Amino acid sequence: MLFQQTLWPKTSKYRKIFCVLLCKDIFVMRYLICIHFILLFPLLSGNAQNYTLVVHGGAGPISKVMPAEIQQQYIETLDSALAIGAAILEKGGTAIDAVENVIVYFENCPLYNAGKGAVFTWEGKNELDASIMDGSNLMAGAVAGVTRIKNPIRAARKVMEASPHVMLAGESANLFAGEQGLELVENTYFKTDKRWESFERQKSMFVKDKKGTVGCVALDKSGNLAAGTSTGGMHLKRWGRIGDSPIIGAGTYADNKTCAVSCTGHGEYFIRLCVARDIAARMEYKQIPLEDAATETIDKLTEIGGFGGIIAVDADGNPVMRFNTTGMFRGYVKSNGEKFIGMFE
Numbered sequence: 036m037l038f039q040q041t042l043w044p045k046t047s048k049y050r051k052i053f054c055v056l057l058c059k060d061i062f063v064m065r066y067l068i069c070i071h072f073i074l075l076f077p078l079l080s081g082n083a084q085n086y087t088l089v090v091h092g093g094a095g096p097i098s099k100v101m102p103a104e105i106q107q108q109y110i111e112t113l114d115s116a117l118a119i120g121a122a123i124l125e126k127g128g129t130a131i132d133a134v135e136n137v138i139v140y141f142e143n144c145p146l147y148n149a150g151k152g153a154v155f156t157w158e159g160k161n162e163l164d165a166s167i168m169d170g171s172n173l174m175a176g177a178v179a180g181v182t183r184i185k186n187p188i189r190a191a192r193k194v195m196e197a198s199p200h201v202m203l204a205g206e207s208a209n210l211f212a213g214e215q216g217l218e219l220v221e222n223t224y225f226k227t228d229k230r231w232e233s234f235e236r237q238k239s240m241f242v243k244d245k246k247g248t249v250g251c252v253a254l255d256k257s258g259n260l261a262a263g264t265s266t267g268g269m270h271l272k273r274w275g276r277i278g279d280s281p282i283i284g285a286g287t288y289a290d291n292k293t294c295a296v297s298c299t300g301h302g303e304y305f306i307r308l309c310v311a312r313d314i315a316a317r318m319e320y321k322q323i324p325l326e327d328a329a330t331e332t333i334d335k336l337t338e339i340g341g342f343g344g345i346i347a348v349d350a351d352g353n354p355v356m357r358f359n360t361t362g363m364f365r366g367y368v369k370s371n372g373e374k375f376i377g378m379f380e
């Protein structure tokens with residue numbers, strides 16, 4: 036304005052023309068800035084609008100001689116789990132909702148060692164463990180050694196959201212779940228004939244080769260990560276044994292800064308190495324990609340004699356699945372339509 040006043044008197048027609056042009060320019064500039072922000076927003080806010088979901092159904096000595104119809108059942112159920120998670124994420128649902136609902140599906144499916152169909156303790160009971168973690172705020176919840184909660188992963192989420200604690204165990208955890216309105220069942224609900232037959236056979240031979248723990252990790256369209264794991268634990272476990280699955284940092288971990296991880300395998304080794312957190316910490320401290328961090332951790336697990344595997348996803352939606360056993364039931368789906376389901380190496 037000072038420039039205009041000094042150059043042109045208020046009455047000047049040039050001044051009027053200049054003012055009109057200036058106003059137009061400001062309008063055009065504002066318009067262009069808005070368009071730029073709208074177009075650049077997805078880039079500036081990372082991978083908003085992209086999602087990835089990864090699942091596992093346990094790692095172990097999975098044999099290629101498994102009957103074709105059983106293989107088909109695993110493929111179909113892994114596929115359904117991916118579809119359940121993808122439908123939630125596609126609609127803009129949260130990673131934590133996707134993880135919880137996928138794991139509920141697995142817990143209700145007798146094929147897996149989680150919820151109905153879980154393995155038996157030495158005494159012939161079912162004792163279940165589960166955990167969940169929200170990478171957006173590092174909140175976490177877990178239940179251990181529960182015997183009457185139909186869906187332990189739902190109880191883990193209630194611990195996270197409706198209690199001031201991170202982990203509840205045993206009968207008190209059953210009671211907490213009941214108070215929170217979750218469905219309670221008799222312990223016999225979890226028993227399946229197939230699992231009972233193998234319990235009797237394996238108990239007589241002291242065989243401990245059970246696999247079938249389930250897990251899920253997800254990145255949602257808002258860029259939030261979450262992870263969850265649920266299991267009946269190790270076959271023929273005794274004395275109130277708790278594995279890695281309900282332990283935050285060992286069997287489950289999620290942090291938006293790095294990745295979300297769910298583990299499966301010989302829990303005692305995963306606890307000693309804090310496997311899930313170890314992978315995230317390697318990414319954070321060494322500034323290396325998830326793929327390299329997971330390889331380093333699994334190499335270390337192998338070195339100390341542990342077996343099993345992990346699924347993980349990073350903040351850019353890259354899925355990683357690593358295991359040192361002959362197989363791991365696993366799969367992933369991405370928002371670009373990419374999908375994978377596998378069992379063997």
Ligand code: ASP
Pocket residue numbers: 093094245246247248266267268269277278279280298299300301302303
């Ligand atoms: N990690 C589980 C546990 O040790 C078992 C498994 O994943 O197969 O309880």
